[in-house]
């Protein structure tokens with residue numbers, strides 16, 4: 633039997649989501665040693681329950697969701713950015729307004745190439761952490777789910793530059 637390379641196998645044999653493998657197919661995958669690669673390729677694509685956990689591995693952000701580069705900003709996302717020079721000049725916005733009583737998403741666009749930043753929200757300056765993105769060098773796009781928060785004034789900063797990159801988060 634002629635063996636196929638893993639790449640050819642994943643490309644050719646990727647089944648439709650939801651279709652279970654026959655015993656014969658399983659044996660074939662096992663025989664070419666491509667089961668692991670096949671699982672890695674198919675599970676995330678299927679997006680079924682549990683797939684995310686199984687796909688998570690080394691390199692996955694420990695800070696939570698929202699750091700995947702291919703993730704996009706939802707329509708009601710709140711945008712904020714860090715441009716080149718942000719370490720000295722701050723975020724491109726020093727005030728954000730968010731809705732009270734329901735979760736919302738911060739969309740943080742770090743376009744500061746080679747410079748690490750993050751977005752972190754606190755109850756107040758030096759207060760309790762509400763949520764933060766991973767510290768990563770730009771260019772990187774991150775999202776952060778926050779809330780629900782009670783109406784009031786909160787604090788956000790970049791944890792790398794907490795004296796220059798700061799702002800007020802107004803929840804109303």
Ligand SMILES: [Cu+2]
Nearest residue numbers: 749790792793
């Ligand atoms: Cu920073």
